[in-house]
Amino acid sequence: MSKERILVTGGTGYIGSHTTVELQNAGYDVVIVDNLSNSNVEVLDGIEKITGKRPAFVEADCTDLATMQKLFADYPGIKGIINFAASKAVGESVEKPILYYRNNLNTLLNLLDLMGPNGVKGIVFSSSCTVYGEPDVNPVTEQSPIKKATSPYGNTKQISEEIITDVITSGAPFKSVILRYFNPVGAHPSAEIGELPNGVPQNLIPFVTQTAIGIRKELSVFGNDYDTPDGSCIRDFINVVDLAKAHVIAIQRMLEDKSQDKIEIFNLGTGIGLSVLELIESFERATGVKVPHKIVGRRTGDIEKVWANPEHANNVLGWKAETPIDDTMRSAWAWQCKLRERGIM
Numbered sequence: 001m002s003k004e005r006i007l008v009t010g011g012t013g014y015i016g017s018h019t020t021v022e023l024q025n026a027g028y029d030v031v032i033v034d035n036l037s038n039s040n041v042e043v044l045d046g047i048e049k050i051t052g053k054r055p056a057f058v059e060a061d062c063t064d065l066a067t068m069q070k071l072f073a074d075y076p077g078i079k080g081i082i083n084f085a086a087s088k089a090v091g092e093s094v095e096k097p098i099l100y101y102r103n104n105l106n107t108l109l110n111l112l113d114l115m116g117p118n119g120v121k122g123i124v125f126s127s128s129c130t131v132y133g134e135p136d137v138n139p140v141t142e143q144s145p146i147k148k149a150t151s152p153y154g155n156t157k158q159i160s161e162e163i164i165t166d167v168i169t170s171g172a173p174f175k176s177v178i179l180r181y182f183n184p185v186g187a188h189p190s191a192e193i194g195e196l197p198n199g200v201p202q203n204l205i206p207f208v209t210q211t212a213i214g215i216r217k218e219l220s221v222f223g224n225d226y227d228t229p230d231g232s233c234i235r236d237f238i239n240v241v242d243l244a245k246a247h248v249i250a251i252q253r254m255l256e257d258k259s260q261d262k263i264e265i266f267n268l269g270t271g272i273g274l275s276v277l278e279l280i281e282s283f284e285r286a287t288g289v290k291v292p293h294k295i296v297g298r299r300t301g302d303i304e305k306v307w308a309n310p311e312h313a314n315n316v317l318g319w320k321a322e323t324p325i326d327d328t329m330r331s332a333w334a335w336q337c338k339l340r341e342r343g344i345m
Contacts, residue, residue, distance in 0.1 A: 003028045004255055010039075012040065013034065018193060018244040021193065026248050035059065044057055047192075080121060082123075082124040086156065088202075090302070093152040093301075094300055100156055122175040125177070126179060129267070131157050140307070161178055164176050165263055176254075177264045182238050186239045194335030233276055233304060234274065236270055236307035238268060245319065270307075279325075
């Protein structure tokens with residue numbers, strides 16, 4: 001007998017697919033909705049290979065309210081939603097702000113609109129450490145001030161958190177857990193799923209692995225003149241499977257009425273700040289493969305340094321990021337090698 005039905009929006013994407021695996025492993029019945037704008041339907045094969053079960057899949061755009069109403073009619077009894085359906089590249093958001101506001105905000109509004117009438121008990125919202133902007137003090141806690149966003153992408157996360165807060169404060173009959181991620185990296189240890197962006201990667205690790213395997217000539221490191229030990233930006237890199245497991249705990253928490261408040265916020269990170277150059281070094285150490293890279297100018301919207309204080313998630317959720325960075329780098333490389341075997345360049 002499977003547990004409750006969970007809707008995963010953006011579920012064929014990078015974090016969505018890993019979370020679907022962990023949900024299915026925990027016995028939940030998963031329905032994925034994705035418009036495949038930055039993912040591939042073959043991800044479903046990987047999920048099925050790992051878990052032995054193929055999730056239900058609807059190809060649709062979450063910004064289309066009528067389509068989403070039909071989805072809830074076709075799949076009754078959805079008890080929880082995990083919302084990953086959002087455009088997520090900082091640089092692209094600066095160039096295409098309307099795309100980001102329309103996609104990220106309308107998706108959320110539609111979901112919140114449909115939750116009450118369909119008896120959904122809770123929504124896990126995929127937020128980001130970008131809401132803290134350039135923090136005054138590291139590590140960052142959930143009480144750290146929310147700074148003015150440095151990009152439209154970051155702003156959509158801030159506005160989304162405000163929308164959720166306003167809707168629930170107004171007396172909506174559901175709860176929310178807002179998870180502020182730091183930097184998800186790596187792939188499933190089976191190498192059946194991983195990060196596979198369409199086109200030129202916007203994230204660091206796919207660029208590292210594609211450069212290491214020879215698809216790209218060299219990696220650009222944006223700036224080496226920041227106020228950090230080696231001059232490159234510092235981030236908190238968290239293993240994607242560790243991150244995915246936090247979503248399962250968050251859903252379970254709401255469905256079992258264990259939430260302390262109707263809205264709970266958790267930082268998901270390791271608590272360790274690593275620079276971009278240190279991450280490249282970790283990849284080379286873990287895999288024995290060199291990554292040709294060059295230093296270029298700073299990138300608009302980049303934050304100098306940010307890493308998490310994950311104690312709140314450790315103590316209250318009972319969740320912890322456990323995978324060492326070298327293991328995470330090995331998993332990213334195994335995934336890239338698997339893609340080459342499959343003829344995907």
